[in-house]
Amino acid sequence: MPQVRVIMHDGENKGIMDIRDALELARSLHMDLIEVAPTADPPVCRVMDYGRFMYEREKKERAAKKSQRIIEVKGVQLRPKTTDHDLAFKIRAARRFLMEGNKVKLTMRFRGREIANMHIAYQMMEKFIQAVKDLALVESSPNMEGKMMTAVLAPTPATLAAAHLKSTRQRIEAERAADKAAGYDEEAEEREDLTEDNGDEEPQASLTEQSAADQTAAPSDKVDLKAQQIAARKAANREKRAQKRAQEQFDLP
Numbered sequence: 001m002p003q004v005r006v007i008m009h010d011g012e013n014k015g016i017m018d019i020r021d022a023l024e025l026a027r028s029l030h031m032d033l034i035e036v037a038p039t040a041d042p043p044v045c046r047v048m049d050y051g052r053f054m055y056e057r058e059k060k061e062r063a064a065k066k067s068q069r070i071i072e073v074k075g076v077q078l079r080p081k082t083t084d085h086d087l088a089f090k091i092r093a094a095r096r097f098l099m100e101g102n103k104v105k106l107t108m109r110f111r112g113r114e115i116a117n118m119h120i121a122y123q124m125m126e127k128f129i130q131a132v133k134d135l136a137l138v139e140s141s142p143n144m145e146g147k148m149m150t151a152v153l154a155p156t157p158a159t160l161a162a163a164h165l166k167s168t169r170q171r172i173e174a175e176r177a178a179d180k181a182a183g184y185d186e187e188a189e190e191r192e193d194l195t196e197d198n199g200d201e202e203p204q205a206s207l208t209e210q211s212a213a214d215q216t217a218a219p220s221d222k223v224d225l226k227a228q229q230i231a232a233r234k235a236a237n238r239e240k241r242a243q244k245r246a247q248e249q250f251d252l253p
Contacts, residue, residue, distance in 0.1 A: 004045045007036075016042055072102045073152075078124060079109055080117045087124070089184040091131045096172050098135040098155045101163035106142075108149035121149050135159045 006014040006022045009031060017025070026033040026047045034053075037044035074097040076090050094104045106128060108121045125142040132153060140152035155163070162168050176186070 003042045004035075005040070005042055006033075007044060007046045009046070009048045022047075073105050074102050075105050075107060076128075077107050077109060078121075078128070079111075080114045080120045080124070082124065087128070089179055089182075091128060092175060092179060093184070093186055094128070094153070095132055095135055096176060098132060098153065098159055099163060099168055099172055101155055101160050103139065103155070104132075104136065104153045106151045106153070108142075110147050110149075115147060125149065125151055129153065 002019045003016050004019055004022055006017050006025065008014055009029075014025070022045060023033050029047060030049075031047050032050040033045050034048055034050055035043055036046050074094075076094050076097075078087075078090065082090070094106075097104050106125060108125060110121070122142060129136075129138060129151065135155060136153040136159070137156055138151065139154040140150070142149050142151040180186075
């Protein structure tokens with residue numbers, strides 16, 4: 001008759017037994033006989049409550065999944081002409097992203113002759129990195145990608161460890177609400193970035209730029225002229241789209 005080495009549920013080694021005796025032992029304890037080392041000589045079996053064992057394992061797997069975080073890459077857009085007022089809001093936004101356990105990709109965009117101010121761009125990038133160095137590691141140093149300068153920041157192990165704390169989440173939400181009340185909206189900036197990428201229209205000023213302008217002085221004639229040009233261009237585009245729809249609707253030549 002086949003023999004197996006029997007290990008009890010509490011780890012006790014019962015030695016080698018006939019398979020029939022091992023099964024009777026397991027039944028007498030209202031447990032199961034589970035083969036755990038089939039290639040051993042003789043095979044090793046453990047007496048255990050298999051249902052409870054599976055339940056405990058699934059519970060641990062669920063707990064492990066719950067503690068896992070999907071790290072996202074959040075974008076922060078900069079320009080060589082970004083004001084200190086706007087830069088402060090963007091730095092706070094980046095710190096929030098890092099405290100949530102996400103990476104941050106800094107993108108410095110250049111338009112026209114702005115690319116000649118490369119030294120200003122590097123200084124702004126370095127200032128940004130220094131402002132978050134207590135929370136982040138530089139995963140990718142500032143470098144040029146086409147007409148953009150990019151850098152990637154990753155949260156430190158300590159930042160990641162604190163990301164799940166309730167106090168951290170409360171602090172993030174309070175700061176986000178305060179910045180939004182002051183005129184900086186992360187979601188609005190993301191929509192603005194999409195407009196920037198489109199390249200068909202001049203980007204609108206951010207809420208914080210408008211707020212800063214209101215606090216300092218009235219818009220100059222040059223700014224007014226530029227706003228009028230943008231409004232005229234948008235009106236012309238709307239008129240063209242309306243004419244095209246009319247032609248398609250009535251089959252006009």
